[in-house]
Amino acid sequence: MTTQLAQPGVSTETAPNDVSLDVESVLRESQMDDVLAELDEELVGLAAVKTRMREIAALLAIDRLRREAGLVSEPPGLHMCFTGGPGTGKTTVALQIADILHRLGYLEKGHLVAVTREDLVGQYVGHTAPKTKEVIKRALGGVLFIDEAYYLFRQENERDYGPEAIEILLGAMENQRDQIVVVLAGYKDKMDAFFHANPGMYSRVPHHIDFPDYSAAELMEIGRLMLRRQMYELSDDAVATLEDYIERRMLLPEFANGRSVRNAIDRARLRHASRLIETGGRVSRDDLLRIEAEDLLKSRVFTSDATRRAGDGTPAA
Numbered sequence: 001m002t003t004q005l006a007q008p009g010v011s012t013e014t015a016p017n018d019v020s021l022d023v024e025s026v027l028r029e030s031q032m033d034d035v036l037a038e039l040d041e042e043l044v045g046l047a048a049v050k051t052r053m054r055e056i057a058a059l060l061a062i063d064r065l066r067r068e069a070g071l072v073s074e075p076p077g078l079h080m081c082f083t084g085g086p087g088t089g090k091t092t093v094a095l096q097i098a099d100i101l102h103r104l105g106y107l108e109k110g111h112l113v114a115v116t117r118e119d120l121v122g123q124y125v126g127h128t129a130p131k132t133k134e135v136i137k138r139a140l141g142g143v144l145f146i147d148e149a150y151y152l153f154r155q156e157n158e159r160d161y162g163p164e165a166i167e168i169l170l171g172a173m174e175n176q177r178d179q180i181v182v183v184l185a186g187y188k189d190k191m192d193a194f195f196h197a198n199p200g201m202y203s204r205v206p207h208h209i210d211f212p213d214y215s216a217a218e219l220m221e222i223g224r225l226m227l228r229r230q231m232y233e234l235s236d237d238a239v240a241t242l243e244d245y246i247e248r249r250m251l252l253p254e255f256a257n258g259r260s261v262r263n264a265i266d267r268a269r270l271r272h273a274s275r276l277i278e279t280g281g282r283v284s285r286d287d288l289l290r291i292e293a294e295d296l297l298k299s300r301v302f303t304s305d306a307t308r309r310a311g312d313g314t315p316a317a
Contacts, residue, residue, distance in 0.1 A: 084211030087259030109141035150194035
């Protein structure tokens with residue numbers, strides 16, 4: 001007997017009750033396990049975030065089987081809000097979500113379009129609508145990631161055009177929810193205030209996921225992961241120095257979690273390269289691989305006036 005695929009909201013009685021469907025085949029075809037494994041490898045910590053990702057992936061896999069069994073399967077609402085500080089992995093997770101939703105057949109393309117207020121809101125009458133609609137058009141079939149989304153609404157400015165962009169986004173989130181997933185991101189307190197001022201937006205975002213700051217141990221693991229990807233190693237002294245750097249940097253203003261660690265490693269690579277060039281002559285493969293403590297110790301984080309400089313608004317390098 002041929003299985004009839006059910007349309008959302010339409011029941012069917014053509015599928016046999018004893019139909020047997022293969023969960024493993026869905027996992028193989030979508031490569032869902034591979035994507036989730038990549039998520040574990042690329043993201044340190046964030047256990048709650050990964051759990052929600054697995055739940056969403058499982059729902060979509062079972063929905064595919066339900067359709068094959070002739071059961072009703074309406075597209076779930078997957079718009080999300082990511083809250084947390086800078087450098088906590090929000091954009092990386094959004095990229096992974098786009099990939100997973102594409103592999104599971106929810107999104108046609110699976111790409112990510114990352115924007116801020118400036119990409120959506122115009123500066124004069126008639127400018128906002130075409131800007132916002134163009135961004136939505138580019139994001140169809142994928143994920144639209146709006147960083148610092150609360151800046152779309154400026155209550156203190158009656159002439160601001162942000163509300164117009166919000167109304168257009170609300171329409172797309174409702175009427176095109178099977179073609180686009182919108183992820184709103186920013187600091188938790190500011191996002192809470194944004195949703196309080198825009199209850200229509202809150203009701204369309206079923207998934208609220210918090211990204212906590214990383215611990216010093218997690219940041220060290222992130223640093224090691226970054227170095228391995230770029231085929232660098234730390235000397236024993238450099239390991240201790242990076243641990244010290246992270247603990248000091250976490251106490252200074254403008255700390256950005258994984259982003260601060262990445263910046264520190266990039267600067268260490270610059271100093272490593274300069275040190276090798278200055279030595280002249282020949283270098284070994286180990287020399288090319290190994291970051292030494294001195295490549296990290298030149299950071300202003302280790303200077304006596306680092307705290308004062310950062311307090312004056314100068315980021316520690």
